[in-house]
Amino acid sequence: MFENKDKPVIHPFRTNTGFKPGPTCNALENYIHKTKLELSSIPLKERQENLSISERNALASLKNNPDIVIKKADKSNTVVVMDKCKYIKEGLRQLQSKHYIEVERPNLMNIQNVIQEKLTEMHSNGYLDKETFRFLNDSKNIPRCGQLYLLPKIHKIKGTVLNALNDGLCSLKDLPPGRPIISQCATPTYKIGAYCDHFLLPIVKKQLTYIKDTTDFIVKLESLRPPPEVLFVTYDITSMYTNMEFDELITAVKEAYQNADKPVADIPYPKVSDFVFLIKTILENNYFEFNGKYYKQTIGCAMGSTVSPEVSDIRMYQITHMIMNQFEHANKVLFHGRYRDDGFMIFNGTRDEILKFFEIGNSCHRYLKFTYEISGETANFLDTTVYKGRLFQTEGKLDIKSYIKPTNNFQYLQRNSAHCQSVFKGFIKGECIRHLRNTNDKQILEIILDDFRMHLLNRGYSETEINPIITETKLLARSKALEKQRNKRAIPTPLVMVTKYNPCVKGLKRRLLKYWKDLKSDSDCNQIFDSEPMVAYSKHKNIGDLIIRARLQ
Structure with missing residues (x-):
């Protein structure tokens, strides 16, 4: 341990081997022993309940109610309670499409055995290292079938109707369309999906239209100085994931x-034929269960699925590249970026000219269709609004600000929730920095942060904890918020x-550090342990975990 001072590269598919190191140097062993004693001597206060008996009974009632289904909304943190019969009706409506067929109960062990045979062959031929093979080897585990669930697209509901629903003034005859999600956990293809994604993601990142995230989008946009008459064009590729054939x-x-x-x-590249075999196996063996019946996606x-975004992105890039080659006004596209199935263009031409792009797009593929919005003033993309405001008029620089969705109900973490104090501070700071990053006009940022403050006050936060963080954010250089993260290595x-956080347990960090100086006094330990230990709290079960299920009960 002490001979190799270089930090090892963490294997991308590392598995827990259960290895326990033997005794090392005296300084380290003394620190471990003394710290264990310190931690075990922490006095435990009386347990505090953060839910009343009536609230616990209400949760149990919701969880066991056979007539409702509870899900988070698509593209929102809103919780939606649905009539179970209507939920099943919407699921069956989607399953009647050309994308799915009903099947007998699939032989998942047979699929797993086929995959394991291929992986064993790849390992024997040197195309799969030992650690990755250990990660992918599922021969001892019993595979499970995927589970279909729907995320209701409440953003498709008109604003007036949505407000009436929130106020309890009306109800819906039918549910809004649901986004179909197939939970792949523990399915035969789950792990090979993660393995294939490891090699496809670098390919996607090199696409000319690739947008990594909001920060990447903003940095690219702020480098432009487009002429005054440009059009903002946003588009959505309808059901991109499920509308391309195998x-x-x-x-x-x-x-x-x-x-x-x-x-x-870090790991060997698989042969092309082996890689294609794995992708083909993933696509052609997507079995899942819904309402007690089994289906297959065709x-x-x-x-x-872990690999679905990259597989779809690669094909979609080919399609948009082909459309652009046929588009006679392609030279007028000053910027074209795409994040998954959402695209953004800056077009230096007329509305009629850009419509030809979508005419080509909507006729070049059997299933894929583009929906779009064209504006000469403003456009919403990701969690930003791009517009021609004060900066555009004075500096020729596109104005950008945070986009607040109409369905946002601002259900931030309540201040009286059972979390450590750093969580509340970190959440406020994180949101403030996000608004700073997304908004390049200081006057607009002031308005957005004031609005954020009001929503926090409504959730039980105090001015004394909000205002210092907001003031600190205003003094930060926006360029810092836009900096790319350093390489993890x-x-x-x-x-x-x-x-796990327990409000009854106090002084963990102080006790971890009590004998830290003794450890650092050893020359080898001082070189190896270059930073103090920290305490991190893993996620407790929350209310959502208790009442939301992927599998239809």
Whole structure:
């Protein structure tokens, strides 16, 4: 341990082997022993309940109610309580489409055995290292079938109707459309999906239209100085994941993987034929259960599979590239970026000219369709609004601000919730920095932060804890908020004590550090342990975990 001072690279598919190291140097062993005694001597206060008996009874009633289904809304943190019969009706409506067929109970063990045979062959031929093979080897585990669930698209409901629903003034005859998600946990293809995604993600990142996240989008946009008359164009590719056929997806992935640069990597690259076999197996064996019956997806990628975003992205990039090659006004597209199935363009032409782009797009594929919005003034994309405001008029720089969705009900973490104090402070600071990053006009930022303050007050926070953080945010340089994160490998791995938060247990950090100086007095330990240990709290079960289920009960 002490001979190799270089920090090892963490394997991307590391598994827990259960290895327990033997005794090392005296300084480290003394620190471990004394700290264990310190932690075990912490006095425990009397347990505090954070829910009343009536609230616990209400939760149990909700959880066991056979007539309702509770889910989070699509693209929102809103919790939606639905009539179970209407939920099943919406699910069956979607399952009657060309994308799915009903099947007998699938032989999942047979699928798993086929996958394991291929993985064993790859390992024997040197295309799969020992650690990755151990991660992927599921021969001892019994596979489970996927579970279909729906996220209600309440953002599709008109604003006036949504307000009436929130006020209890009306009800819906039918549910809004649901986004179909197939939970893949413990399915035969779950782990090989993560493995394939490891190799496809670098390919997607090199696409010319690739947008990583909001920060990436803002940085790219703020480097532009478009002429005054440009149009903002946003588009959505309807059901992108589920509207591309297996053959075109497999062909696109094969071509992209075959032609991709393959720099020296942590793990061996699989052969093209083996990689295609795994992708084909994932796509063609997407079995799932809904309402006690079994189905198989026959077109597209499963929403919920780890590898689906990259597989769909690769094929969609080919399609948009083809459309752009046929588009006679492509030279007038000053910017084109895409985040999954959402696209953003800045077009220096007329509305009629850009409509031809979508005419080509809506006729070039059997299933895929584009919906779009065109504006000369403003556009919403990701969690930003891009517009021609004060900065555009004075500096030629596009104005950007945080976009607040109409369905946002501002149900922030309540101040009296059972969390450690740093969580509340960290949440406020994180949101403030997000608004700072998303908003390049200081006057607009003032308005947004004031609005945020009011919503926090409504959730039980005090001015004394809100105002210092907001003031600190206003003094920060926005360029810092837009900086790219450092490479994870460049960040030293911290020593972390992971536990669940308990308000009855006090002084964990102080006790961890009590004998830290003694440890650092040893020359070897001083070199290896370059930062103090920290306490991190893992997630407790919350109300959502108790009442929301993927599987239809």
